[in-house]
Amino acid sequence: EAGVAQSPRYKIIEKRQSVAFWCNPISGHATLYWYQQILGQGPKLLIQFQNNGVVDDSQLPKDRFSAERLKGVDSTLKIQPAKLEDSAVYLCASRLSGGAVTDTQYFGPGTRLTVL
Amino acid sequence: DQQVKQNSPSLSVQEGRISILNCDYTNSMFDYFLWYKKYPAEGPTFLISISSIKDKNEDGRFTVFLNKSAKHLSLHIVPSQPGDSAVYFCAAMGGGSNYKLTFGKGTLLTVNP
Helix, strand or coil: CCCCEEECCEEEECCCCCEEEEEECCCCCCEEEEEEECCCCCCEEEEEEECCEEEECCCCCCCCEEEECHHHCCEEEEECCCCHHHCEEEEEEEECCCCCCCCCCEECCCEEEEEC | CCCEECCCCEEEEECCCCEEEEEEECCCCEEEEEEEEECCCCCCEEEEEEECCCCEEEECCEEEEEECCCCEEEEEECCCCHHHCEEEEEEEEECCCCCCCEECCCEEEEEEC
16 A cells, blocks of 8 residues: 655755645545644644545644645645745645544655755 | 653663653543654654553553553553664644644654664
């Protein structure tokens, strides 16, 4: 079974530029998550989708971050404009369903963003 | 406000000995706890979990203990192997949170041959 795919793996941009990340979850997984992991911290949830609907985006900085999951499969996360403090690893995770607490979240390898 | 705390940034043990990683939480609504393991340049991978109705869960060399009254859990690895060297994250969910995970900062475990 293929895992969660993310691209690009690395990205370097200057502040005020825009950047987009792509995630393809495990086939059949209805729930998709985007996390931000700053160096030395644990992953922090930015947004959670159930199919193509947003379940939780309470910690997404909506003035600069946006995310979509058209057709309930793959997803993109965009930052516009980027700030220095956005430097982090952006992790995508997927989960089979929202119905069982024991369903595991599977993580992709992440995209390491450096904002100069 | 950190709801899941891993107070030891790093831990070093000898191969074959026991590794004990600790985690504390403050939110009494958490009712399911997980440990994830992360190698450099990879995403976290699920290791073991425990429900709040249990106080112990074992899977091979890995055992997680939960002390609800103390809001404390620990991960025991016996015997430790060099391949166990990684960052270990404690995570918690519950309270109708749509299965949202709250992570600790992680503990870097180094197992020396």
